[in-house]
Amino acid sequence: MKIALLGYGKMGKTIERLALESGHSIVFKSWVESSEGNIEDAEVAIEFSSPEAAVSNIKKALEADLPIVSGTTGWLESYDEMVKLCEKRNGSFIYASNFSVGVNLFFSINEYAAKLMAQWKEYDVSVEETHHLEKKDAPSGTAITIAENILKYNSKKEWNLDSTSDEVLSITAKREEDVKGTHIVSYESNIDTISLKHEAHSREGFAKGAILAAEWLKDKKGVFSMKDVLGLTNAD
Template sequence: MKIAIVGYGKMGQIIDDLATKKGHEIVAKLKETPTLSSLNNADVAIEFSNPEVAFNNIKICLENKIPVICGTTGWLDRKSEIEKIAIENDTAFLYGSNFSLGVNLFFDLNRKLANLMANFPEYTIQLEEIHHTHKKDAPSGTAISLAEDIIINNSTFDSWKLEETEKNNLGIEAIRKDEVPGTHSVFYRSEVDEIEIKHTAFNRNGFAMGAIIAAEWIQGKQGIFSMKDVLGLN
């Protein structure tokens, strides 16, 4: 493939290295807003930038009929607009709050456990996420995905909030610490015991490789997708 990397920071550099080793060609390494000419006829754009610029980055790629794999979090209040643009331009858009294979299996485990525990109100639920101090949004997109899946599967909750769980608001504690790539935990606590599921990332390579796999998968497709489609977890 010919790949445009939109948002050439730490993640972009890792994607560059791993994709090149897989035989793909990196035709653009963009730190600025893309243009038709700067995208260099890319087959796909992989977008890892900042919440403030993600919408415009994605919009320009889609309007030029370049499918987008997006891993930027913190801008999702406009996701429905992006999905409409992708459909109108007969191209494809795939957003992932986390592209790691392990995290996406963790998402599936979280949904199954939430459904199982819905019948046991004696357990309270709390989420925790730990990330490096450079991360700009809190809670993480991964933690929000975990919380939303619990809410769907447990009628006790109708929303999530930062800090502690309170009544019908599922709590997410967001911790920023040194250079932690990402750790996510879900706790079910009663007066007598605790059940915990946890995913710990050791480095960013898993996120980058998942994004490349998604880019390979989306070739020739039109529509709105997620990592569940890529991994056959639907």
């Protein structure tokens, strides 16, 4: 598989290393205002850049008729626009707030737990996420996905950072040195606390999942999710 890397930071470099180890090739990579190689030679694009660059990178891939896998968070106000562009171009697009297989299994477990806990009103639910100091967006895209899946079944109206309102799902965002990503969902009552936790030990899980998604997407048309990639669409 010939890959274009749109964004060449820590994640891009990890994806490059693992892709090469798996027998794929990197034919194009771009970062800030520089690039190397020819995007026309690619069969699929993997995009991990910044919230400011994500939309232009996704447009670049779709307009080049490249299937695009995007893992950048913090730009989702433009998501519907990118979906429309993908449909207009008869393209291929997967966005995920987190490509880790473990995290996507966690998403499904979290959603099942939210459905199970819906009738037990004495439990107050909250979400906590911790990431490295360089992470620009807060809360994380993963935490937002977790919160939105809870809100499908919970009586709370919306999520917000550090909320104290009973009608709002509170997300706490922490930034600490060299934390790859930890997410905790807690259901707390006067009697006890039930917690679900996912802790990433390295970036490799995110990179492997993105490569897996690119392999899956390469010869398909449409807009998909990691649920499609992992066959979790019937797990709801």
